[in-house]
Amino acid sequence: MADSYVLGWILCSVMALVALCGVVLRRQKWKGISMRTEPMKTVLTRNGECGSADASHADIIIVGAGVAGSALAHTLGKDGRRVQVIERDLSEPDRIVGELLQPGGYLKLIELGLEDCVEEIDAQQVFGYALFKDGKHTQLSYPLEKFHSDVSGRSFHNGRFIQRMREKSASLPNVHLEQGTVTSLLEEKGIIRGVQYKTKDGPELTAFASLTIVCDGCFSNLRRSLCNPKVDIPSSFVGLVLENCHLPYSNHGHVILADPSPILFYPISSTETRCLVDVPGQKVPSIANGEMANYLKTIVAPQVPPEIYDSFVAAVDKGNIRTMPNRSMPAAPHPTPGALLMGDAFNMRHPLTGGGMTVALSDIVVLRDLLRPLQDLNDAPMLCKYLESFYTLRKPVASTINTLAGALYKQDLSPCCLV
Secondary structure, three states, X not given: OOOHHHHHHHHHHHHHHHHHHHHHOOOOOOOOOOOOOOOOOOOEOOOOOEOOOOOOOOOEEEEOOXXXXXXXXXXXXXXXXXXXXXXXXXXXXXXXXXXXXXXXXXXXXXXXXXXXXXXXXXOEEEOEEEEEEOOEEEEEEOOOOOOOOOOOEEXXXXXXXXXXXXXXXXXXXXXXEEEOEEEEEEEEOOEEEEEEEEOOOOOEEEEEOOEEEEOOOOXXXXXXXXXXXXXXXXXXXXXEEEEOOOOOOOOOEEEEOOOOOOEEEEEOOOOEEEEEEEEEOOOOOOOOOOHHHHHHHHHHHHHOOHHHHHHHHHHHHHXXXXXXXXXXXXXXXXXXXXXXXXXXXXOEOOHHHOOHHHHHHHHHHHHHHHHOOOOOOXXXXXXXXXXXXXXXXXXXXXXXXXXXXXXXXXXXXXXXXXX
């Protein structure tokens, strides 16, 4: 059996590489199309209030205003593009994933001018990981000595972070943020010309733009026509929130190398700690009939550090237990004139390493740099050919994080492989 300290160092080294691999990436019209003229239903303003904006023209349509869509809207809007964003639900999301941004992702946030989006949401700095196995533990901090003291990981409530980015993107006069459900892409002679969508109470509408970017997340219903949509579900996360829990290592993520798979703990506010219990396979114990609570108390609880045990059991007893399938999908696009996939709609990896937002933000930097020299996006076939380089330029970060996330999860399920 591999010594637990060796196992810990291997895992920490991988996570540190994941956290900082964003640093190695080098820095680098439909003209006058008329869109719908009815007043907009709701637009999020800088102060989070409802307002209105002129949606009569757009260069780019973005489907989805999660982490990727909101960051992309602000980035392209800041570069002078006229952007229409259509999001299914503009209320604050409530998710159990997308809560840990690695230092490499935070550096990309700075590069995009969005670093203030982790302010005023009670986000916590994360400086590394602590590893636990068989009663032993070790710690490894991120190698951040050469960076400003503000550079670190950040953990937070996912919904608060997204709302901050939505507010910032909607504050730009050329970004129009609208609530609606996109039902289909509009295609003409093999070219995507825009989208068809529905508002909550209104009729079905159409919107046109030179480029449509689909960022509608892991549940995307649009990806099928733009990529190979095969999704693998190796496991599910069972999520709990521990209140006033004092982790053994403050401002660190905690990974318990448990049987049969990992348990994660990390702060998401000054008083709350997220716990994610990985359950292998596609079927999890039932929450409704009490099987899940029993599983957590009898199988999981005995394996958590003693400092966390009471808070963990209290969270189980409180009963706010949630589950989320962990999806993995390789980036396998069908280059399509007039359209592009981004974010989890395009590429997913097991979330054990918390690398998803880093990949998305890094992809946005690559796309921004590619689009900046282009004044005219009207020639869809030529633009599609040009943007094929996007898939090559994103690989140094995306492929590294994807490979490490998959390998690390498989290793953790098969400790004998680490001997």
